[in-house]
Amino acid sequence: MLLALKDVWVHYRKVAAVRGISISVEEGEIVTLIGANGAGKSTTLRTISGLKRPSSGAIEFAGERIDTVAPDQITKFGIAHVPEGRHVFPYMSVVENLEIGAYLRTDKAAIDKGYEEVFEHFPRLRERRKQQAGTLSGGEQQMLAMGRALMSDPKLILMDEPSLGLSPIMCREIAKIIRDLHQLGRTIVLVEQNARLALALAQKGYVLETGSIVLDGPAQELRQNDEIKHTYLGIASTGEADGKSDNA
Amino acid sequence: MDLDTFVQTLLNSIQTSSVYALVAVGLAMAFGVMKMANFAHGEFYMIGAYVLYQVYQLWGLNFWIGVVVAIPVVALLGVATERVIFRNTGANILAGFMATVGLGFVLQVAALQIWGHGLMKRIDTPYMGAAEIGDAHVGWQRLIIIPCAIAMLIALRWFLYNVKLGKALRACAQDPETASLQGIKVRNMTMLAMAIAGASAGLAGALMAPVAAITPYMGHHIVIIAFIVIVVGGTASVGGAVVAAIILGFIHTFVTTLVDSTTAAMVGVGIMALTLVVRPQGLLGRETP
Structure with missing residues (x-):
């Protein structure tokens, strides 16, 4: 396992933004965190790269604890962060x-x-x-x-909302590049509000709601999940729109 | 104004601009990286002058040794200011203001204690005589300031645009958080910015020492001008500071020659006020250098 978050909590002052999440990322995988605005996706990435300190829990990268590492040291471990915006x-x-x-x-x-x-x-x-x-x-x-x-x-690239504010054509281009990077063996943690895009690219997904993981599994399964279809993919849960999520 | 007066005033303007640029560039640089203003910057300039007084006048060493010593001494003062003050105030602007104004007073008193009360210090002019261009006379001591300032500014530009560390400094001024994600230690960069600020203020003070009145309060006047310069140029813009220093140096000198220095000061503030109305971000202003 390349990256593991174990019961990580993150607070902004007294407000918990991330509530005990556990995530595991294997080498060579694209893992996506999806969820609405304020679900804690960006905070999770910022905690991995050291911009935020977890208030409890552990983050391990290639077997080493990194949850007290300063952000200016994180590239030394082989983690690169593509920030939101x-x-x-x-x-x-x-x-x-x-x-x-x-x-x-x-x-x-x-x-x-x-x-x-x-x-x-x-x-x-x-x-x-x-x-x-x-x-x-x-x-x-x-x-x-x-x-x-x-x-x-980097061994691991954290991407925060790469599709944000881009035209559909540009989104497709960025998606293609993420796929290329994956094919070349890079490991990627992808945070996206565009769940359709994210689930098309990723092998594994975690769904965050108000700081907790409510659902996780292979991206393929998540795409078929009625709840996800309804809430994140905007598809009526009759199943007739199957496969559409593939062409993001 | 006849031609000779004009030539003389022109040369004086260039010299004045050079000093303004040296002092203002450091202020802009530190502001760019820290988003904090150092109100003790004028006292950095003053300490530069006193270091030259000590080395050259009291110890009797060569003038240039004094200049070369003043640069690292005041640079270290800049670093110490970052460590002791700005690292603790963080982004608290009011605390930074209070602490650096306080530091200014401390440095003034320190200068009084070390070098004594009384009238201004007299320094023997190392370069006597004057350049004569037509009937215009400009003392060599004033003229040598110009190439020194230009050399320092060129060196600074070269550093910022061609050296990896300089580029990291710019990156840090533009986006400190993202810079840290690339492996740049932000604290080292703020220290570096303060070192450069101190070095250039120290150089300016040392060069001006033989032609200025050396007193513990000599930094007061120059720091106000430096603030006007960086507001006109764009607070965090190093290039803007140089451009504005040239403009204000010329205007101050010409107005002083034609009218008087009080009017010149008023015109300077007027230009700043006008800039703030017409182009609040400053001439070359943007958020960062």
């Missing part, structure tokens, strides 16, 4: 953003290989390498944020 460095060029993604790496040859890999996944970034990141379109910024994460050559 992309958060590219707006007044730096595309190349500089990628360079910062490889901040802790020192092997020049490996970093150059990293650029190549990123530009292969995102040819558009190569075209715009000198452009200021803040002037890119939303989709391009999402690509840059993902590329920046890849620059640390």
Whole structure:
């Protein structure tokens, strides 16, 4: 098991945002956390990467406890976080953003290989390498944020709402890239409000409601679940819309 | 205004702009990374001048040794300020304001205790004589400030745009949380920003020491100008600070020559007020450098 959350609680002051969740992620898997706004999905990711401290519970990564590790140490473990809202460095060029993604790496040859890999996944970034990141379109910024994460050559990528605010075409493109990354063996934890997209990509899913996991299982099963169909996929639970969730 | 006066005023303007730029750049830099204003920044400048006084006048060492010593001494003062004050105030703007204003007073009293009361300190001018351009005379001591300031600003720009650490500093100013996720230690970056702020203020103070009146209160005037400069330029913009320093340096010098220094100060504040009305983010303003 690559990542395991064991009965993790997270509080914002006295309010519990995450209430004792347990999640396990195997190497090479895409695992998705779906749920409505405020269900605790982002908080969970922020806790894994050290931006939030769990108030109780344990987080293990490759067998090591990481729940007290500072966010600036987390890339050393091989975890990269693509934050919600992309958060590219707006007044730096595309190349500089990628360079910062490889901040802790020192092997020049490996970093150059990293650029190549990123530009292969995102040819558009190569075209715009000198452009200021803040002037890119939303989709391009999402690509840059993902590329920046890849620059640390992570074992695990945490993606927070990659489809947020993107056009349907761009969503499809991002989905394709996530699939490509998966095929190349990257492990991904995907947080999405777009459950249709997330369940089409993932092998395993967890459904969060107000900080607790209410349902989990193989993505395939979740897609067939009437409750999920009704609440998250917007499909009337008669079953006639089967398979539609596949083409996200 | 005849041509000679014009040339003389022009050279004085460039020199004044250079000092404004050195002092304001540090203030903008620290503000960019910490989103906190250092109100003791003028006292950094003052300490720079006193360090030169100590090394050059009292110990009798070479002028340039004094300049070179002032830079790290005041840079360390910047680092100490970050460790002792800003690290504890966090994002509490009011606490940062109170603490750094207090630090300013402490440094003034410290200067009084170390270097004594009384009139301003006299420093022998290391570079006597004046450059003569037509009938205009500008002292060499003032002129050497210009290349020093330009060299410092070019070095700073080079550092920020070509060195990995400089880029990390910019990343941190633009988005500290995301920067930390890339492995950048935000605290080290705020310390670095304060070191750079101290270094440039210390350099400015040391260079100005032979031509300015050295008193514990000499930083007061310059820090107000530096704040006006960064408001006009865009509070967190290093480039904006340089541009605004040049504009205000010229305006202050020309108005002082043509009218008087009180009017010049009023015009400076007027420009700031106008900027705030017309372009509140400043000339090159954005949220970050």
